[in-house]
Each structure stands twice: as C-alpha cells, then as structure tokens.
Amino acid sequence: xxxxxxxxxxxPAMVLGTTLLSGLALFSGGxxxxxxxxxxxxxxxxxxxxxxxxxxxxxxxxxxxxTGRENSGSANSSVQVYKxxxxxxxxxxxxxxxxxxxxxxxxxxxxxxxxxxxxxxxKANGVAADNTPGGYPNLRGLGPATIDFWIESGxxxxxxxxxxxxxxxTPKLSTEQAHAIAAWVNSLSPATPYxxxxxxxxxADTSDGFxxxxxxxxxxxxxxxxxxxxxxxxxxxxxxxxxxxxxxEAIRTxxxxxxxxxxxxxxxQVRNIVGYVTGNIQHPVNPGGFGLGGLGPVAEGFxxxxxxxxxxxxxxxxxxxxx
Amino acid sequence: xxDAPQEERTPVSLATATSDxxxxxxxxxxxxxxxxxxxxxxxxxxxxxxxxxxxxxFNADAxxxxxxxxxxxxxLGFGITAWGKYLMPKGPFVEExxxxxxTDEERESLAAAVVQRGGGxxxxxxxxxxxxGLGLAAFGIVAAFPLVRSLGPLPKKTLTKTDWRRGxxxxxxxxxxxHVDDLAVGGIVTVxxxxxxxxxxxxxxxxxxxxxxxxxNFTTRPGRETWxxxxxxxxxxxxxxxxxxxxxxxxQLQSLVCPCHQSMxxxxxxxxxxxGPAPRPLPQLPIYVDGRGxxxxxxxxxxxxxxxxWERS
Numbered sequence: 016x017x018x019x020x021x022x023x024x025x026x027p028a029m030v031l032g033t034t035l036l037s038g039l040a041l042f043s044g045g046x047x048x049x050x051x052x053x054x055x056x057x058x059x060x061x062x063x064x065x066x067x068x069x070x071x072x073x074x075x076x077x078x079x080x081x082t083g084r085e086n087s088g089s090a091n092s093s094v095q096v097y098k099x100x101x102x103x104x105x106x107x108x109x110x111x112x113x114x115x116x117x118x119x120x121x122x123x124x125x126x127x128x129x130x131x132x133x134x135x136x137x138k139a140n141g142v143a144a145d146n147t148p149g150g151y152p153n154l155r156g157l158g159p160a161t162i163d164f165w166i167e168s169g170x171x172x173x174x175x176x177x178x179x180x181x182x183x184x185t186p187k188l189s190t191e192q193a194h195a196i197a198a199w200v201n202s203l204s205p206a207t208p209y210x211x212x213x214x215x216x217x218x219a220d221t222s223d224g225f226x227x228x229x230x231x232x233x234x235x236x237x238x239x240x241x242x243x244x245x246x247x248x249x250x251x252x253x254x255x256x257x258x259x260x261x262x263x264e265a266i267r268t269x270x271x272x273x274x275x276x277x278x279x280x281x282x283x284q285v286r287n288i289v290g291y292v293t294g295n296i297q298h299p300v301n302p303g304g305f306g307l308g309g310l311g312p313v314a315e316g317f318x319x320x321x322x323x324x325x326x327x328x329x330x331x332x333x334x335x336x337x338x
Numbered sequence: 339x340x341d342a343p344q345e346e347r348t349p350v351s352l353a354t355a356t357s358d359x360x361x362x363x364x365x366x367x368x369x370x371x372x373x374x375x376x377x378x379x380x381x382x383x384x385x386x387x388x389x390x391x392x393x394x395x396f397n398a399d400a401x402x403x404x405x406x407x408x409x410x411x412x413x414l415g416f417g418i419t420a421w422g423k424y425l426m427p428k429g430p431f432v433e434e435x436x437x438x439x440x441t442d443e444e445r446e447s448l449a450a451a452v453v454q455r456g457g458g459x460x461x462x463x464x465x466x467x468x469x470x471g472l473g474l475a476a477f478g479i480v481a482a483f484p485l486v487r488s489l490g491p492l493p494k495k496t497l498t499k500t501d502w503r504r505g506x507x508x509x510x511x512x513x514x515x516x517h518v519d520d521l522a523v524g525g526i527v528t529v530x531x532x533x534x535x536x537x538x539x540x541x542x543x544x545x546x547x548x549x550x551x552x553x554x555n556f557t558t559r560p561g562r563e564t565w566x567x568x569x570x571x572x573x574x575x576x577x578x579x580x581x582x583x584x585x586x587x588x589x590q591l592q593s594l595v596c597p598c599h600q601s602m603x604x605x606x607x608x609x610x611x612x613x614g615p616a617p618r619p620l621p622q623l624p625i626y627v628d629g630r631g632x633x634x635x636x637x638x639x640x641x642x643x644x645x646x647x648w649e650r651s
Contacts, residue, residue, distance in 0.1 A: 083519025230511055230528055234585030234597055245588060246595050246602050246613070269524050272588035274549075278520035279510060279527035302400050334419055 027332060031325040034317060082278030088112070088208045088267045088285075089277070104209065109286040110263060112209035115159050115198035119191070123199030126192050130172045139200050151176070154200050157268070160208040162197035164264035168257075179248045180271060208277070211263040211285075219290025227288050228296075231276060239311070240296035245272065254292050262289045361431060366424040373425060380417035386410025498642045500543045502623060506531035506635040508548055508572065518568050518631045521550040524589040528575060531635065543643055545575040546623050547594065548633070549587060549605060558622060559608035565624040570633060572623040573609050576644035577601060579616040594620065617646065 082089050086107050093107040104113045115123075128137065134151045136142040141153035154162065165171040169184040188196070197210070229238060237243050240254035249272050254262070266285050269275030280288070299306055307314045356362070366372035386409035393402045440448075507515040508529040513536075516529060529548045534540030549571055556566035565571070577584050577596040584603065586595035593612070594603040601614030609620035621643050624636035642650060 082522050082525075084517065087520075226511070230585075234583070245586060246593055246600065247591060249588065249591070269522075269589060272590045274526040274587045274589050275522045275524040277522035277525060279516070279525055305401075334423065 024329075024332075027325055027328040030328050031321055034321040034325065037317075084278045084281075086282045087278050087280060088211075088282070090207050092282070101205075105207075106211075107282055109214060109282040111212045111214070112160070112207065113212055114209045115163070115194035115201070117198060117202070119195035119198045120202050121199075122192070123195035123197070126188065127196050127199055130188065131196065134173075134176055139203055155204040156206045157200075158206040158208045159194075159197035159201045160210050160264045161268040161270070162200050163193050163210050164261055164268060164270055166193035166196060168261055170270075180250065183252055208264075208267045211260060211267060213259045213263050213286050213289045216259045216286060216290040216293050219287045219294075221287065221291045221294055223284070224287035224289075224291030225295070227280070227284055228291050231280070232288070232292075235273075237311075239299070240292060254296050256297065257292070259289045259293045262292050361429050362427040364425045365428040369425055372420070376417045376420050376425070379413045379420070383410045383413030383415075383417060386413060496539070496543065497644075497647060500638055500643060501531045501534045501537075501539055502544060502546075502635045502638045503531065504635065504637050508532075508546070508625065508633045508635065509535055511535055516548060516633045518570070518627045518633055521548070521570070523550050523552060523569065525550050526587045526589075528585070529572070543576065545583065546572050547575050547584070547587065548572045548625075551592070551606065556606075558606060562608070562622060562624070564626065565622060565636070567625060567627045567633075570625060570627075571605065572625050572635075573603075573605070573620040574623065574639060574643040576620075577616055578611070578618040578620060579614070579645060581645045584620065 083091065085091050086093060086109075090102055090105050092105040092112070094111075095105040096103050101117075102114065104111055106112050127139070131139070131154075134143050135154050136151070139154040141151045143151060165181075166188050167186055167190060169186040170181040172187055173181045174184065186193070194210070232240075235243065235245060235251035236254055237251075242251045242253035244250045251273075257265075263285055264270075265273060266276045266280065266288065269277075276285070307318060364372075386406050388410075389406035390403060390410060393406055509515050509532045510527050510529055513532070515532065516527060521527065526547055526549045529546050530540045530544050534544050550569050551566070551571060552569035554569055555563075556569050556571060557563045558566060558571055573584075573594065575583050575585065577598065579596065579599055579601055582596050582598035584594045584596045584601075586597055587593075587605070588595060592605045594605055594609060595601070596603075596614065596616065599615050601616035602612045603609040603616070603620050604612050608622060611617070611619065621639045621641050623639055625633055626636050628634050
C-alpha cells in the first residue's frame with residue numbers, strides 16, 4: 016500500500032512543486048514585498064548600481080524650485096497663518112500644511128546629531144563627517160514634509176546606507192521626534208512644503224481620485240496599489256497601510272525616484288487621491304473573498320494551477336486507481 | 339448486403355456472472371463500514387447544499403455561497419465516486435470482440451457496388467459537378483473578404499500626424515493649461531493639445547509627458563537647443579516598441595520606463611532607449627514659453643509617434 020501511495024503521489028507532487036517553485040521565483044523578483052538586502056551579495060550589486068546612479072544623479076538639481084501655482088502645496092495658498100512674523104501654516108479647505116513647532120528645535124538638533132549626522136553631516140548639507148566623496152543627500156531646503164516622510168515611514172535612519180533604495184520599516188523615531196528633526200533642519204534654510212494634514216479624506220471625491228490615480232500613480236504603483244519592481248533594482252512600494260499624511264507627503268515631495276507632484280496637482284486633487292488610496296486601495300472590496308493581494312491574473316493563474324490543477328490531479332489519480 | 343451469411347460470424351461467448359465470482363465482489367474490505375462512511379459524507383454534502391439555500395435566502399456574503407455550495411458538491415461528488423470505486427463490482431471484466439473483417443463475399447459485393455454505381459452517378463451529373471466547383475471557387479473568394487475588410491479604414495495621415503500644432507497649449511487631463519511656474523523640478527504631467535484632452539485622437543496619439551528637469555533651458559540632443567525652455571522637456575507618451583503609455587518616470591535615474599516590456603529611455607538624452615526592446619527614441623515635442631508664461635508647442639512632432647509600421651521599420 017505504501018509503495019502504491021508513493022507512486023500515486025509522485026506526479027501530483029511534481030505538479031504542485033514545480034508550480035509553487037516557479038511561482039515563488041517569479042514573485043520574489045517583485046520588489047514590493049522584498050526585504051531590504053541583508054546578505055553580502057545583493058549589497059555588492061547594489062553598491063555598483065548606486066555608483067552608476069550617482070553619476071546619473073549629477074544632472075538632478077538640488078530641487079530648490081517648488082511651484083508657483085496657487086493651492087498646490089506651496090505657501091501660495093488661500094489661508095496663511097503667521098506667528099511672530101514666521102509662517103506656521105498655510106493651506107485651504109482641502110489640506111492644511113503645518114510647520115513643525117519651533118520649540119522642538121533643540122530636541123531636533125540633538126536627535127539629528129545622534130541619528131542622521133553620520134551620513135548627512137552635522138550641517139545637514141550631505142557632507143559626512145569623514146568627507147566621503149560621492150556624498151549623501153543634502154537635506155537643506157527640502158521642506159519639513161520631506162524630512163517627516165523619510166523618518167515617519169521608517170526609511171531613515173537607513174538600515175544600510177549603500178542600499179539602492181531604502182525600504183519602509185517600523186519607524187525608529189516617534190512622530191514628535193520626526194517633527195523635531197524636521198523643525199531643526201528647516202530652521203537651517205526654511206522651505207516648503209510643510210507637513211500636510213489632509214482634511215477628512217474619507218469624504219473626498221474618490222471617483223476623481225481614481226481617475227487621477229490611474230493617470231499619475233498606477234503606472235508604477237499598479238492599479239491596485241500593490242507596488243511593483245521598476246528599473247535597476249528600484250521598486251515602487253505598496254500603498255497599503257500608509258497613513259494619509261504620508262501619502263500626501265510622498266505626492267508633494269517625490270521621495271527617491273518618485274516624481275514630485277507639486278504644481279500639476281491641486282490640493283483638492285491630492286485630497287481626492289489620498290481619499291482613494293486610504294479608502295478604496297487600502298480597504299478593497301473583494302467579492303470573491305480572497306483578493307490575492309490584488310496582484311492580478313498572474314497570481315490568480317498560479318493559484319489556479321497550484322491548487323486547482325494539483326487537487327484535480329490528485330482526485331484523478333484517486334478515481335483511476337483500481338488496486 | 340442482406341445476402342451476407344450472418345451465421346458464419348465468430349460466436350461471442352460470455353461466461354454467466356454469479357454473485358460468488360471474485361470479480362463481482364466490491365473493492366472495499368468492509369462494505370458495510372464503507373457504505374456508512376459514504377453515507378455520512380453525502381449527508382454532510384446535503385447539509386452544504388441546504389446551507390447554500392439558507393445563505394441565499396438570507397442574502398449572505400458571496401464567500402458563504404461559494405463555501406457551502408463547494409462543500410456540498412465536493413462531498414456529494416466524493417460519495418458518488420467512492421460508491422462507484424469501492425462498492426461496485428471490482429472486475430476486471432473482459433468482453434470478447436467479434437471478428438472485424440467481413441467475409442470475402444461481403445467485401446467483393448461492396449466493392450462491386452461502389453465501382454458500378456459510383457461511376458454511373460458521377461459520370462451522369464456533369465452539371466452538378468460544375469456548379470459545385472463554381473460554388474467552392476466563390477466561397478474561396480468570399481472567404482478572403484474579411485482579410486481585406488477587417489483591416490479597417492485606411493489610416494491616412496494619422497500615422498504621421500498628431501493634433502499638435504504651432505502654438506497649441508499644453509493642457510492637463512482636466513483641460514488646465516500648464517504654466518511655466520507650475521511644475522516643481524522632478525515633476526511630471528501628462529499633457530494634451532488644448533481641445534483634444536477628451537478626444538479619441540488626443541487619448542490615442544497626442545498624449546505627451548511633460549517633465550521638468552531643471553529650472554534652466556535644457557538641450558536633450560544637438561539641434562534641439564530651443565526645445566526645452568525653463569527645464570521643461572516633452573516627449574510622446576507612446577512607447578516606440580508597441581505603443582504602451584510610457585508613464586513610469588524615475589526622477590533620480592532620469593529614466594522613463596515602459597510598463598509593458600521594461601524599455602528604458604534616457605530623459606536627458608533625447609529619450610534614447612537604454613534598455614529593452616524599444617527600437618527608437620521617443621519623439622520629442624518642441625515647446626516654448628509664451629509671453630504670459632504658458633507652455634505651448636512649437637510645432638507637431640517631427641517624426642511619427644508610437645510603434646513602427648509597414649513603411650517605417
């Protein structure tokens with residue numbers, strides 16, 4: 016009986032095994048769920064690519080220019096609030112951009128020196144303490160939203176500075192600490208955008224949000240927001256479990272390889288996109304009960320092959336077996 | 339053929355089956371127990387079907403329908419299959435075939451009939467043969483029609499021309515013209531010629547990506563010194579490989595990436611392909627900034643947009 020059982024299980028096991036293995040091989044290539052590189056080999060590749068990237072990056076400007084368009088992320092907005100002569104917040108009925116409180120600046124400086132200065136330099140200008148050539152990003156003039164996004168999404172402090180792309184992880188610093196660092200860096204050379212507070216994204220026009228998402232975001236993040244691999248070891252991260260402020264910050268500041276959607280999207284449009292992402296993308300309706308991560312027909316095909324055909328093969332063997 | 343002698347066929351003999359025959363015994367060692375197990379499985383299957391009815395009556399979630407119906411059909415199917423497999427006579431049974439070859443007389447008479455009658459029929463109906471041949475020829479010609487007609491109307495100039503004209507405003511998908519102060523460095527927007535953002539041709543061939551690389555005039559290729567005012571460059575959004583929308587802009591790599599086959603284009607160098615199957619650079623749209631600061635087109639594209647076609651490699 017055991018011999019016949021073995022024989023009868025070989026083919027189904029092969030069907031299941033090869034399908035699962037090839038599925039694994041296919042999907043582990045997608046960067047969306049890839050862990051930050053921890054082994055030595057990927058690091059070597061990464062540093063090579065990082066060098067090539069640094070050469071290309073020379074063309075990219077320091078990004079001082081924001082936008083002149085009204086109500087689209089810059090201080091040129093309907094409402095502006097000044098306190099002691101300095102702009103503390105601006106915005107409109109869709110989004111309010113708030114500067115991190117100034118009384119956090121001393122705390123921010125201390126935290127910066129502990130967590131950031133070894134790479135970005137004690138002056139936050141991208142020159143590290145050991146004067147490493149090739150450099151790290153200059154943080155000056157980026158605006159508090161940029162600093163806040165990188166820290167609050169856990170990307171900074173980086174697990175490994177040589178990585179091509181810092182991955183999202185559990186943040187090391189609290190929201191207040193992130194705001195403190197943003198306050199100190201911004202005090203060196205004040206700039207916008209401030210940290211965006213999106214007003215009740217749950218009531219935004221998600222229909223418009225969907226159209227804008229499809230046109231501007233879906234090319235990289237995919238239409239279900241699951242994220243996907245891009246060129247040269249980079250990837251567009253998944254949009255699941257990202258709070259509304261970070262979605263708006265990413266749109267306005269363009270972290271990493273993401274384009275900066277400032278000026279071409281109004282605050283109302285950004286609110287609609289944020290509403291769509293934090294609503295429909297993050298809480299998808301799956302009439303079938305199991306969305307398979309919204310990865311689409313390839314994932315569904317593999318599940319169908321592995322489970323469906325595998326089980327059918329097993330049943331076929333059971334029915335046909337007469338001994 | 340009625341004259342063929344039936345009695346000459348090889349007689350088929352089947353042994354009479356009795357219930358004592360080992361071939362007639364079920365496969366199961368303990369048929370009573372197997373029967374009980376199958377009955378239990380089918381009972382739960384019936385519960386599943388009833389559960390589906392209840393779920394449907396109370397308008398339950400979709401997954402409940404699938405779960406109950408799945409369980410029901412699966413267990414009933416298991417029961418029926420196990421019934422046939424374990425409780426029916428296990429065999430094997432052998433049924434002898436009769437001789438397949440006809441007798442010599444049968445074969446000869448059939449051959450004679452075919453030659454005799456067939457020759458007469460075909461030779462006598464020349465008209466029908468001709469008409470049938472004509473019909474087949476007509477069918478062949480008509481069958482070629484879809485090959486010609488389904489190619490659709492002639493493309494005329496749409497392959498080489500778009501709706502971009504000298505002075506066309508670059509507008510976004512909502513129809514808002516792009517001002518030179520709008521985009522931050524590292525920003526991208528999909529633009530159309532004003533008036534065409536909702537049209538079929540606009541969506542199909544006019545779509546263009548406008549990228550801001552820097553704040554100063556940017557030359558992507560020799561001879562294009564005036565094409566990139568204030569750091570704005572505009573490229574056709576149609577991949578030169580198969581026409582997918584090239585919407586992935588990686589601002590640090592300064593690459594446009596096609597989502598279909600991962601062709602990469604160097605934005606700072608005239609969108610020359612640097613990777614992937616794309617055979618040609620993306621056509622660049624010459625643009626200028628008018629006196630009020632609006633970004634407008636200098637002219638149409640200088641070359642056909644989108645993938646190659648028969649008169650273009």
